[in-house]
Amino acid sequence: MTTKEKELKIMHYTDSPSYELELTSKYCKALLIKLFNQVCSEISPEEFAVLDTVSCHRGLCQRDLAKLILRDRANTGRVLDSLEKKGFIVRSNDTKNNRLVRIVNITPSGEVILNELTLRFQPIHEKMCKIFSKEDLLILSASLKKVREAISQIVDMQI
């Protein structure tokens, strides 16, 4: 390829890894929503992800949780309102760095529904993972992490 051809080459955003990631993520979301419609009417896919995050990270305050799920504080609070009303999480007042915070924890009934849903999704999850070798899965995961880290250095997520 000559220098001139390189200069003339127009890069399309829709050919970029970013956009491809966005499209792929939409596929994943569509799959998740379909699974939920089939097996669960108690919580939404978003609430499920939040519940799973809470179960993996005990004793988080709302803002730290918001940072993990990449939603703003307002939205995080609202999802927690819903989960708390349904009895799947509890919030307790605490202090962190001498500041009043609301600590989030999963309840026993939250554990129950989380495990139940996780088990139901296990077959599909395994099916999805089986399309890759273990090495390829690790490579994909590492690549995605690399993308996130690179973006972190450019844009402050400000949550």
Next chain:
Amino acid sequence: MTTKEKELKIMHYTDSPSYELELTSKYCKALLIKLFNQVCSEISPEEFAVLDTVSCHRGLCQRDLAKLILRDRANTGRVLDSLEKKGFIVRSNDTKNNRLVRIVNITPSGEVILNELTLRFQPIHEKMCKIFSKEDLLILSASLKKVREAISQIVDMQI
């Protein structure tokens, strides 16, 4: 690892490739929004992606465009309303399989703003691509495509 340990191992959704894709996609979106806030007030990031798609696929009807961008027909029509009002695309009535369809095409002023924005984003785009080797980029792209194809076989996107 013994059989018992394998059985007891709980897979968390938030550790899955799906969720990792969702998080990574959110990072990409945040970056895109930041870039837009800095350089462009005429169109939104979503409109930009639609405009780019239209420029890559001339003469699409709205539904086929909707399938490409993975939005429903209603939303696609509304984005096109906005782009048309701004003069960046035109719609013309045509027939496809003996059916009346609205064909979408980019206008000269649409080309102008698309090229301008693409050039402005070029540095960041190159920066993002440079974190990977060309081979790794191809592998990532292939993996994402594999994910989309696998999901396509499970869930009908129904657009």
Next chain:
DNA sequence: ATAAGATTGTTGCATTTGCAACATGTATTT
């Protein structure tokens, strides 16, 4: 030939989401 169904696009409505503003309490500065 008439009725039922399918395709394309639009409209209305409800949900989700994010941003800005606010309330409350703490740390820092002057």
Next chain:
DNA sequence: AAATACATGTTGCAAATGCAACAATCTTAT
């Protein structure tokens, strides 16, 4: 000590999005 800035969470509002219903048109079935 008072004022300013910061951190955490909530509320209000607007934009984005998807789903269901509808209109118009064409195809297929009975």
